[in-house]
Every structure is written in C-alpha cells, then in structure tokens.
Amino acid sequence: MLMSRILEDKLASLYRAGRLVGGVYLGKGQEAYSAALGCQLTKGKDILGTFIRDQAARIAWGEPLLDAFRTYFGSVLGPMRGRDGNVHRGRPKEGLPAMISHIGSMTGVVAGMLFARRLQGRLGDAVGVVTIGEGGTSTGAFHEGLNLAAVEKLPLIMAITNNQFSYSTANSRQFACENLIDRAKGYGVDGYTVDGTDLVECLRVVSTAVRRAREGHGPQMIVASLLRLSGHGEHDDASYIPDAMKQSSVGRDCMVVAEQRLIAEGWGTAAEVESWRAECRSAIEKTMAQVTKEPAPDPFKESWRALSTPELAEGMWLE
Amino acid sequence: MSLTYLEAIREAQYEALRKNPNVFLYGQDIGGFGGAFKATKNLQNEFPGRVFDAPISEDAMVGMAIGAAIEGAHPILEMQFADFSSVGFNQVVNQAATLYWRTNTPCPITIRLPSGGTAGSGPFHSQSMEAIYAHYPGLVILTPATVEDAYWMLLDSVECQDPVIFCEHKFLYYHLKSESFGNRELPIGKARIARPGRHATVVTYSAMLHESIRAAEELQADGYQVEVVDLRSVKPIDTDTILASVARTGRLLCVGEAFPWGGVTAEVLARVATEAFHLLDAPPQRLNSKDTPIPYHPNLWKAHRPTVASITDALRRLLRD
Numbered sequence: 354m355l356m357s358r359i360l361e362d363k364l365a366s367l368y369r370a371g372r373l374v375g376g377v378y379l380g381k382g383q384e385a386y387s388a389a390l391g392c393q394l395t396k397g398k399d400i401l402g403t404f405i406r407d408q409a410a411r412i413a414w415g416e417p418l419l420d421a422f423r424t425y426f427g428s429v430l431g432p433m434r435g436r437d438g439n440v441h442r443g444r445p446k447e448g449l450p451a452m453i454s455h456i457g458s459m460t461g462v463v464a465g466m467l468f469a470r471r472l473q474g475r476l477g478d479a480v481g482v483v484t485i486g487e488g489g490t491s492t493g494a495f496h497e498g499l500n501l502a503a504v505e506k507l508p509l510i511m512a513i514t515n516n517q518f519s520y521s522t523a524n525s526r527q528f529a530c531e532n533l534i535d536r537a538k539g540y541g542v543d544g545y546t547v548d549g550t551d552l553v554e555c556l557r558v559v560s561t562a563v564r565r566a567r568e569g570h571g572p573q574m575i576v577a578s579l580l581r582l583s584g585h586g587e588h589d590d591a592s593y594i595p596d597a598m599k600q601s602s603v604g605r606d607c608m609v610v611a612e613q614r615l616i617a618e619g620w621g622t623a624a625e626v627e628s629w630r631a632e633c634r635s636a637i638e639k640t641m642a643q644v645t646k647e648p649a650p651d652p653f654k655e656s657w658r659a660l661s662t663p664e665l666a667e668g669m670w671l672e
Numbered sequence: 673m674s675l676t677y678l679e680a681i682r683e684a685q686y687e688a689l690r691k692n693p694n695v696f697l698y699g700q701d702i703g704g705f706g707g708a709f710k711a712t713k714n715l716q717n718e719f720p721g722r723v724f725d726a727p728i729s730e731d732a733m734v735g736m737a738i739g740a741a742i743e744g745a746h747p748i749l750e751m752q753f754a755d756f757s758s759v760g761f762n763q764v765v766n767q768a769a770t771l772y773w774r775t776n777t778p779c780p781i782t783i784r785l786p787s788g789g790t791a792g793s794g795p796f797h798s799q800s801m802e803a804i805y806a807h808y809p810g811l812v813i814l815t816p817a818t819v820e821d822a823y824w825m826l827l828d829s830v831e832c833q834d835p836v837i838f839c840e841h842k843f844l845y846y847h848l849k850s851e852s853f854g855n856r857e858l859p860i861g862k863a864r865i866a867r868p869g870r871h872a873t874v875v876t877y878s879a880m881l882h883e884s885i886r887a888a889e890e891l892q893a894d895g896y897q898v899e900v901v902d903l904r905s906v907k908p909i910d911t912d913t914i915l916a917s918v919a920r921t922g923r924l925l926c927v928g929e930a931f932p933w934g935g936v937t938a939e940v941l942a943r944v945a946t947e948a949f950h951l952l953d954a955p956p957q958r959l960n961s962k963d964t965p966i967p968y969h970p971n972l973w974k975a976h977r978p979t980v981a982s983i984t985d986a987l988r989r990l991l992r993d
C-alpha cells in the first residue's frame with residue numbers, strides 16, 4: 354500500500370505536469386482494503402478483476418510496476434502497446450483481465466474464468482476477486498454477474514468499496530437500501546462489512562471471505578466503507594465532498610492509520626517506514642526512467658487489425 | 673431422409689461437442705428442455721456437464737463466455753432470440769470485440785442469434801441484428817442461408833479464434849430441407865454464386881436468398897437471367913465476388929431483411945459505387961424492410977419485409993434503366 358500511494362502521488366504530479374495523456378484515476382484512501390485483497394491472492398493461481406482504484410491490489414497481487422508505467426506512457430513494450438491506457442491494463446492469460454471502462458462488466462468475465470477452470474477440472478482452490486464501487490452496484494452487469502456466480506456457486510469475491518461518492522453522486526442518489534450489504538442475502542451469498550480505513554480489520558475480513566470462497570462456500574460479498582481521498586479523476590477537485598465527512602471517521606487516511614498502528618504495536622519503527630518509502634521512490638524513479646526511453650507506438654508499424662485471424666480482416670476495403 | 677436447417681444447427685453443435693472437449697453450450701432453457709427452438713435437443717444428455725441452462729442475464733452470459741474463452745474454453749452461447757442480445761450488447765462489442773486487439777488474447781466464442789422474422793412474431797422476436805454487430809471492429813458475422821451452410825459454418829465458427837456472431841434465420845428452421853449436409857466447400861468470408869446469370873446481380877444473404885432466387889426465376893419467363901450472390905458472411909464481406917458479378921452483369925440490387933438505414937445493403941452499394949462505378953450500367957439499388965418496427969399481423973409482416981413480388985418489381989425497374 355505504501356508503494357501504491359507513492360506511485361499514485363507520482364502519477365498525479367505527472368498528470369499536473371502534462372506528461373500523461375488521458376485521465377488519471379487514483380485509489381488514494383482505498384489502499385488498505387485494496388492491498389488486503391491483493392495480498393490474499395496468489396499470482397498464477399487466483400484471478401484479480403480490477404476497477405479503477407486498485408493500484409494497491411495490483412501491486413500486492415504481483416503486477417509489475419513496469420506494466421503500470423508502460424501503460425500510462427503508451428510504451429509498445431507494455432501489455433497494452435499504446436492501444437489502451439492508464440488503469441485499462443492487464444494480462445488476461447495470467448489471471449489479470451484488462452478492465453474495460455463499462456462498470457460492472459468484469460463480473461461476468463471473472464465468473465467465466467472460474468467457470469471454465471472448474472469445467473476443465475483445474476480450478477483447485479483458486480478464487481477470483483471482482484472490485485467495484487458502490488455506484489457500480491447499481492448496474493445491471495453487477496446484478497447479472499453476481500447472480501450468475503451465485504447460481505453457479507463460483508469462488509468469486511465481490512469486493513465493494515463504498516467510498517461515499519460515485520463521481521459526484523452521493524449515496525442518497527445511488528441506492529435506497531439502508532446498507533449495501535443487506536443485498537448479500539438477496540443474492541444468497543455471504544456478506545461482510547469492514548472499516549476500509551483500518552488495514553488490520555481489512556486483512557481480517559478479507560482473509561475470512563477469501564478462505565470461505567476457497568472452501569467452496571460460493572460467492573462472498575464485502576462492503577468496505579471509506580472516503581475517496583482524491584477527485585474522481587485528477588481533473589476533479591471533489592469540491593462536492595463536505596468537510597464534515599472528511600473530518601469524520603470514514604474520512605481517515607488508511608495510510609496514517611496503518612502507520613500509527615504499526616509503530617504503536619512495535620511491528621516497525623518510524624525510521625523503517627521511512628526507509629521503505631525511500632525504497633519505493635527509488636524503484637518508481639528507476640522504472641520510470643526506463644519506460645520514458647522506450648519506443649512509443651508508431652502508426653506505420655501498427656497492424657490496424659482487430660481480429661486474430663488475418664484472413665478474416667478486411668481493412669483494405671474499409672480504409 | 674431429409675434434414676432441416678434447424679437439425680443442421682443441432683448436429684453441428686453435437687459434432688463440435690464431440691470433437692472439441694473445450695466446447696460447452698450455455699443459454700436459457702437449452703439443457704433438459706432442449707432450447708426454445710429445440711436446437712440443443714438431447715445434447716445435455718449426450719454430453720453431461722457440458723450443456724448449461726443460463727439465468728436470464730444476457731450481459732452476464734456473454735461476459736462469462738469471454739472469461740471462459742480467456743481460459744481456453746470455446747463456449748457456444750444461445751441467445752433465445754437475436755432481439756435479446758441487445759441486453760448483452762455491451763459485452764459483445766466492448767469486451768469480446770476488443771479483447772484480442774487490446775490484450776493479444778484471442779476471444780473464441782460463438783454467439784448464436786435466432787434471427788429474422790416469422791409471421792406473428794412481432795417487434796421483439798423478429799429482428800436482424802447483423803449490421804449492428806458488423807459495425808464494430810473485432811467480430812465475425814455469419815448469415816447462413818442453406819442447410820449445408822448452417823451446418824458447416826457453425827463448425828467453422830467453433831474453429832475460429834475470434835468472436836463469431838452466428839445469425840441463423842428462424843424462418844428457415846423448419847422450411848428449409850436438404851438430403852445431406854454436403855461437404856465443407858467454402859471458407860468463412862467467401863460468397864457463393866447461388867444462381868448464375870448475366871443481366872443483373874442480386875446480392876443477398878440469409879432468408880432473403882430464397883425470396884431472391886424465386887424472383888430471379890420469375891424474371892426468367894421474361895427472358896432475363898439474374899445472378900444471385902449469397903454473401904454467407906456479412907463480415908468479412910466478399911467484395912471480390914460481388915465486384916466480379918457486377919462486372920458481368922452491370923446491374924446491382926442488394927436485398928436484406930434488416931431495417932433500411934445503413935446496414936449490409938448500404939455497405940455493399942457503397943463498395944460497388946466506390947470500386948466499380950465504371951462497371952455499372954444503371955444506378956445500384958437496394959431493398960430492405962420498411963423503416964418501422966416489425967409488425968405482428970401476417971398481412972403487415974409480409975408487406976414489411978422484401979418479398980418475391982417486391983424483389984421482382986425492383987429487378988424489373990433495374991433492368992429497364
């Protein structure tokens with residue numbers, strides 16, 4: 354989570370300096386929960402279906418920093434080769450499907466990956482995590498996907514982050530139930546709530562849900578409450594978030610909470626945390642220095658072909 | 673023995689399941705019930721654990737098929753009616769169609785769309801969706817018009833590593849019969865001269881092939897030999913075969929059952945106009961359904977879609993020019 358925060362601060366400053374094209378969407382304030390999800394998963398075995406604020410989960414799962422920088426900078430050596438950018442990246446064959454923008458639509462995809470593995474007899478005790486915001490729970494895709502996963506009793510963890518706002522829309526305009534977790538019963542899945550600002554609590558709850566899924570108890574739904582500590586994207590000043598909410602317990606910064614706890618419990622010292630920060634910064638600078646030297650995509654070298662079967666592409670008639 | 677178009681679809685799925693252990697079938701009511709049209713009759717018994725009933729969740733069904741394809745499976749999805757695929761549209765055009773291009777991961781899925789009009793089916797059980805899907809890069813759109821093509825092209829779809837939208841025509845399900853499935857003669861993307869001629873070319877596909885052939889037969893009495901080209905695949909379109917036919921005849925009518933704005937017929941005319949304007953002896957023509965939703969009552973339905981009579985009229989006008 355430390356790496357995620359430092360990386361995202363870097364991305365924010367690159368955005369402000371005009372060095373990144375397109376949008377920048379950050380997970381500041383969500384790192385504890387996100388990292389807890391990622392570190393419960395094993396790369397090469399489990400599936401991580403991300404949303405836009407999962408930098409910490411990606412790192413904890415094992416996505417290399419290189420993939421992040423290469424996608425932001427559009428390097429041809431990256432997994433998306435300049436064809437898609439920023440958080441729209443992944444390596445589907447390795448268990449990290451590359452999210453499309455349409456909210457909710459990764460649910461069915463992760464369900465299908467688990468379904469196929471079970472069909473092929475190689476699911477083992479692997480699980481798939483799907484992350485989504487509270488706003489995303491209003492989509493049909495979320496409902497259809499979770500219901501399908503529940504009908505199939507798939508080991509899917511539906512990790513909802515209630516960060517109080519969907520872009521600028523407050524929860525009162527997003528859903529009418531008292532607490533989103535009440536929906537778990539309606540889907541016939543186990544439900545958990547957690548204080549998303551508290552790393553230790555996140556680890557406890559997420560590990561329980563992941564274990565239950567591994568043990569064959571079907572989909573698990575978690576709702577973590579916290580506050581988004583940035584704009585929706587870096588273009589957004591989030592002036593619609595009331596100060597009182599920022600001051601309240603939901604507005605705590607999970608990084609500060611985790612660091613204080615760590616030091617109070619004697620799990621580490623302030624000096625150690627500082628040295629971890631320095632390590633993160635140097636890894637980030639090194640990666641960025643490498644990526645900024647890499648070739649950008651060249652329209653003359655692009656295949657301009659959307660099908661994997663060359664004979665079926667008919668671009669020449671359409672240009 | 674005679675085999676129907678619907679039996680061809682069932683038998684092709686049987687064969688796909690038999691040959692390829694990665695194939696599975698997913699769709700509403702397709703298990704024990706055998707599907708709304710019985711296109712999967714008995715398959716669940718014959719292939720236990722590989723034919724699944726789906727919830728009424730077209731979005732999640734397509735999403736799950738994409739996920740399964742990532743893991744090396746080849747799902748065949750049945751949409752109960754092509755019309756309902758609109759609910760899964762997002763997953764088809766934004767997820768399936770972009771997967772290979774974005775991530776270099778092929779997306780081998782086949783989505784069967786029971787398409788087109790039959791009398792009494794009304795606005796929401798009659799649609800032809802091929803043009804909508806063809807608009808998006810990253811999809812292959814097949815529109816078989818014969819029993820043989822229904823069989824072989826469905827098997828071709830399951831061999832294809834790209835997402836295939838398989839538009840099978842409900843009107844042909846029971847009407848169309850053949851003695852056998854024949855042989856695999858043409859690959860995906862190749863059109864077929866269904867009826868040779870030299871005075872005019874009709875380019876068409878799916879159920880309209882049969883109406884067009886009948887129209888061509890009527891005109892034979894007047895001494896006209898009309899060539900009929902069956903596109904078979906609307907994406908890719910076999911432009912070469914179309915142009916070669918127009919080069920022979922100098923006259924083009926393109927017939928489709930779908931709505932008239934844009935679409936396959938407009939695409940064919942655009943290609944002929946841009947590539948072969950100099951070969952045309954008369955302005956190219958097209959004929960589609962009317963620009964309203966598809967009506968329920970047979971009297972209205974028959975007048976909404978192109979018919980032998982309206983195709984014959986259009987051809988007479990074309991030949992007079």
Ligand SMILES: Cc1ncc(C[n+]2csc(CCOP(=O)(O)OP(=O)(O)O)c2C)c(N)n1
Nearest residue numbers: 406454455456486487488489516518519520
């Ligand atoms: C289907 C769809 N509609 C709209 C959008 C535009 N959009 C992107 S993020 C977002 C807000 C999402 O809110 P939430 O799900 O609560 O997640 P958060 O951003 O708060 O983490 C919206 C409306 C989208 N990406 N997909």
